[in-house]
Amino acid sequence: MPPSKRSREKLIQRREFLQKGALAGAAIVGSAAAAGAQVQSPAPTTPVMTAAAEAAEPGDVQVLGENQRCGSDYMVDVFKSLGFEYVCANPGSSFRGLHESIINYGGNKSPELITCCHEESSVAMAHAYYKAEGKPIAVMAHGTVGLQHASMALYNAWCDRVPVYMVIGNYNDAAIRRPAEWYHGVQDAAAMVRDFTKWDDTPWSLTHFAESAVRAYKLAVTPPMAPTVLVLDGILMEDGVPRDSRLPIPRLTIPAPPQGDSGSVEEVARLLVAAESPLLVADRLARTANGMKLLVELAETLQAGVIDQGSRMNFPSRHRLNQTQRAAAAVGEADVIVGLEVSDFWATVNTLRDQLHRSTRRIAKPTAKLITITTGDLYVRANYQDFRRLQDLDLAIAADGEATLPTLIDAVKRLATGDRTRVFQERGAKLAEASRAAAERSRVAASYAWDASPVSTARLSAEVWAQIRNEDWSLVSNYYTDANGGWPRRLWDFDKPYQWLGHAGGGGIGYGAPASVGGALANRRHGRLSVAIQTDGDFMYAPGVLWTAAHHRIPLLSVMNNNRAYHMELMHVQRMCNARNRGVDRGTIGSELTDPNIDYAKLAQSLGVYAEGPITNPADLGPALKRAIAVVKRGEPALVDVVTQVR
Amino acid sequence: MPIGFRGTAAVSIVIVAATLMASVVAQAGQAARAPQPGTDQGAPRDVPSGRLAYTQTGCDTCHGTDGSGTAAAPRIAASALQLQAFIAYVRKPTGTMPARSAEAISDRNLTDIYAYLHSPNLRSAQTATPPAGSVAAGAMLYKKNGCYECHVNEGQGGAQGPRLGPNPIPFVRFSAYVRNPAGDMPPYTAKVLSNEDLAAIYAFLEARPRPPAVNSIPLLAP
Numbered sequence: 001m002p003p004s005k006r007s008r009e010k011l012i013q014r015r016e017f018l019q020k021g022a023l024a025g026a027a028i029v030g031s032a033a034a035a036g037a038q039v040q041s042p043a044p045t046t047p048v049m050t051a052a053a054e055a056a057e058p059g060d061v062q063v064l065g066e067n068q069r070c071g072s073d074y075m076v077d078v079f080k081s082l083g084f085e086y087v088c089a090n091p092g093s094s095f096r097g098l099h100e101s102i103i104n105y106g107g108n109k110s111p112e113l114i115t116c117c118h119e120e121s122s123v124a125m126a127h128a129y130y131k132a133e134g135k136p137i138a139v140m141a142h143g144t145v146g147l148q149h150a151s152m153a154l155y156n157a158w159c160d161r162v163p164v165y166m167v168i169g170n171y172n173d174a175a176i177r178r179p180a181e182w183y184h185g186v187q188d189a190a191a192m193v194r195d196f197t198k199w200d201d202t203p204w205s206l207t208h209f210a211e212s213a214v215r216a217y218k219l220a221v222t223p224p225m226a227p228t229v230l231v232l233d234g235i236l237m238e239d240g241v242p243r244d245s246r247l248p249i250p251r252l253t254i255p256a257p258p259q260g261d262s263g264s265v266e267e268v269a270r271l272l273v274a275a276e277s278p279l280l281v282a283d284r285l286a287r288t289a290n291g292m293k294l295l296v297e298l299a300e301t302l303q304a305g306v307i308d309q310g311s312r313m314n315f316p317s318r319h320r321l322n323q324t325q326r327a328a329a330a331v332g333e334a335d336v337i338v339g340l341e342v343s344d345f346w347a348t349v350n351t352l353r354d355q356l357h358r359s360t361r362r363i364a365k366p367t368a369k370l371i372t373i374t375t376g377d378l379y380v381r382a383n384y385q386d387f388r389r390l391q392d393l394d395l396a397i398a399a400d401g402e403a404t405l406p407t408l409i410d411a412v413k414r415l416a417t418g419d420r421t422r423v424f425q426e427r428g429a430k431l432a433e434a435s436r437a438a439a440e441r442s443r444v445a446a447s448y449a450w451d452a453s454p455v456s457t458a459r460l461s462a463e464v465w466a467q468i469r470n471e472d473w474s475l476v477s478n479y480y481t482d483a484n485g486g487w488p489r490r491l492w493d494f495d496k497p498y499q500w501l502g503h504a505g506g507g508g509i510g511y512g513a514p515a516s517v518g519g520a521l522a523n524r525r526h527g528r529l530s531v532a533i534q535t536d537g538d539f540m541y542a543p544g545v546l547w548t549a550a551h552h553r554i555p556l557l558s559v560m561n562n563n564r565a566y567h568m569e570l571m572h573v574q575r576m577c578n579a580r581n582r583g584v585d586r587g588t589i590g591s592e593l594t595d596p597n598i599d600y601a602k603l604a605q606s607l608g609v610y611a612e613g614p615i616t617n618p619a620d621l622g623p624a625l626k627r628a629i630a631v632v633k634r635g636e637p638a639l640v641d642v643v644t645q646v647r
Numbered sequence: 648m649p650i651g652f653r654g655t656a657a658v659s660i661v662i663v664a665a666t667l668m669a670s671v672v673a674q675a676g677q678a679a680r681a682p683q684p685g686t687d688q689g690a691p692r693d694v695p696s697g698r699l700a701y702t703q704t705g706c707d708t709c710h711g712t713d714g715s716g717t718a719a720a721p722r723i724a725a726s727a728l729q730l731q732a733f734i735a736y737v738r739k740p741t742g743t744m745p746a747r748s749a750e751a752i753s754d755r756n757l758t759d760i761y762a763y764l765h766s767p768n769l770r771s772a773q774t775a776t777p778p779a780g781s782v783a784a785g786a787m788l789y790k791k792n793g794c795y796e797c798h799v800n801e802g803q804g805g806a807q808g809p810r811l812g813p814n815p816i817p818f819v820r821f822s823a824y825v826r827n828p829a830g831d832m833p834p835y836t837a838k839v840l841s842n843e844d845l846a847a848i849y850a851f852l853e854a855r856p857r858p859p860a861v862n863s864i865p866l867l868a869p
């Protein structure tokens with residue numbers, strides 16, 4: 001795009017200034033060299049101001065005039081109009097203009113700058129913040145090195161279909177770059193993440209910026225949601241514009257998400273009402289707090305079983321129709337299965353045996369009707385393979401699941417006759433009994449190794465639950481998980497949308513710790529008790545995020561699930577050892593975090609966080625948690641290091 | 648099928664076994680014909696037919712080729728459950744097992760399967776005395792061989808593997824499964840895990856403490 005007339009003029013002014021500045025600099029250097037020759041002493045390693053330099057002709061005035069404002073002040077106005085509460089950033093010179101505008105012009109409020117120690121932490125915090133609050137926050141980073149650090153976390157957010165508003169700095173004009181800016185300069189900054197972001201733009205003017213800033217927000221939060229990237233030119237941020245220039249602030253209008261067409265929804269309702277054993281499977285369904293209410297209403301109307309695959313808080317864990325803990329059996333029994341924003345529907349109705357020769361098997365009945373309602377059909381990219389295997393379906397609706405539920409519920413209510421309603425009630429009673437039996441099996445399973453040391457993960461979950469069950473709590477991160485949601489989902493009573501924030505999305509380790517801080521940041525204003533079950537391998541990716549929690553007084557209880565290894569990977573190495581008939585006794589090499597053992601309590605204390613541990617006796621855990629929660633209730637983070645069994 | 652199968656009265660085992668043995672003897676020499684799952688026509692109630700029906704209806708997928716159990720489902724070979732209770736459970740399971748209707752598998756097929764599961768070979772394997780093994784050595788070997796990775800430190804099981812102790816499945820079945828697992832578990836050949844070491848691991852699993860009654864643990868109150 002050619003520069004506008006105004007841009008060209010400004011460019012010429014800049015060049016004139018640079019020429020003058022270069023001459024002045026040459027004068028300083030020359031004078032200093034002459035002065036050094038006269039005194040005949042060793043050349044100083046640090047430049048010093050000299051009388052000759054002071055006498056040199058001054059350059060241009062280096063302060064914006066009263067009748068000017070900088071471009072980044074206007075950018076802050078636009079960001080404020082979008083309602084950002086926070087912007088997470090590790091500081092970087094390529095966005096120094098915007099940084100300064102946020103803290104001074106913007107008053108460091110809405111958005112408030114959150115100091116992060118790694119860009120991956122910044123993005124993961126924003127990722128979890130959105131899932132807790134339903135509202136994005138911004139992330140700032142260098143256009144090259146910062147975005148490279150951030151890229152894995154962006155990939156997680158993209159796989160999880162969560163909006164992250166990414167702002168990166170870059171000096172586009174090569175003629176005016178400082179030396180370091182050459183390393184931080186790039187022709188197409190967003191290219192490296194374009195495969196796993198929804199949209200990006202590099203504005204050439206402030207008007208262009210404003211439209212792109214609003215467009216980036218709008219696209220990010222419209223289902224299917226995903227991160228977006230704005231590449232901001234350093235000079236666009238730093239240069240002045242006349243204070244009275246009428247720069248517009250575009251109006252943000254968020255589009256309504258797409259609903260399923262009425263004919264298809266009616267067909268789904270007809271199949272569900274006629275089914276003997278319908279099953280609802282939800283994964284990324286509940287975008288808002290209303291999502292869970294709608295799924296409960298649909299399930300109760302049909303008295304249908306529900307499997308919550310856990311990418312969002314879709315269904316109360318102890319609801320009598322919740323069949324998550326007996327998911328395989330429920331799928332095997334079903335004659336109609338409706339996947340609601342399910343990221344991997346193939347794996348819902350099939351299994352894959354991970355042996356030397358992999359094999360697959362369908363676990364759903366051959367005659368079962370399979371239906372999906374998902375925005376996944378509206379958005380797919382070629383390179384990264386998150387679209388999973390293609391499942392044969394009877395009906396697929398390309399629409400947002402939550403937005404489609406009200407119409408589906410209405411249709412089901414309309415079609416459900418008295419006879420069918422009686423069938424529904426009988427079915428509901430059986431499902432309630434199956435759900436109760438599954439919960440009972442979980443309690444019994446948790447009792448094994450109850451008093452063992454290291455502490456069993458079931459005991460850890462039960463001890464945490466005992467301390468928080470009467471609080472307004474939120475489990476902001478939990479890496480110890482499985483298809484059934486891990487011990488917390490088996491033992492705790494989840495019934496509020498913010499009590500479970502799902503997973504990393506892309507399986508990128510290192511999400512848990514920053515996500516817990518981001519979730520806790522969102523929960524802080526609501527006075528919720530944020531709890532994380534924090535695995536050790538994940539924590540060690542970027543532990544500095546606990547300093548961020550301490551610095552910004554973000555209350556968070558982190559309970560270490562410290563099993564001293566990357567056990568999932570260790571298991572895979574073991575699988576290879578056995579497949580090659582070599583024995584597994586060396587399988588721990590490269591996966592264990594021992595020799596020396598890491599002292600997470602001391603690490604947390606060094607970052608300004610209250611911490612206890614390592615705890616190996618399960619009897620010591622309850623009192624330690626109580627003390628840590630007292631600290632969290634004072635508004636600060638706390639950590640309890642628990643040495644646990646492997647799973 | 649639930650682990651609770653193991654706890655039913657021994658008397659019924661004898662009665663069922665005697666009945667089944669008589670049935671097997673009476674039908675000896677009768678040619679085994681492949682039963683057609685979902686039909687009740689012409690399927691002889693004998694062990695070979697039961698074995699065939701067992702695999703054709705997919706029981707082996709979860710319960711293993713000989714009913715000794717896998718990561719996905721418990722042992723059902725030589726269970727103490729009586730025939731009618733066995734059929735009733737298949738029709739209306741209370742655990743994670745999918746229900747099988749009479750259209751999917753007939754009562755006669757189930758009777759054959761029951762006969763197979765209680766055949767002498769499978770019964771002796773379930774009741775054989777395990778070889779002696781050192782609990783202490785077993786604890787070391789359980790860790791060294793990575794069993795704890797999926798079955799967790801005390802054999803209590805977890806997301807990746809089922810509970811193994813304190814009452815493991817019969818040693819013969821345990822050994823057979825370790826050598827040739829049906830599920831995702833990696834196989835352990837005798838080259839990498841000797842029979843003696845396996846016996847020690849078995850002894851370790853047998854020696855795991857029984858948990859306290861779940862209702863005696865306040866933290867696990869519903």
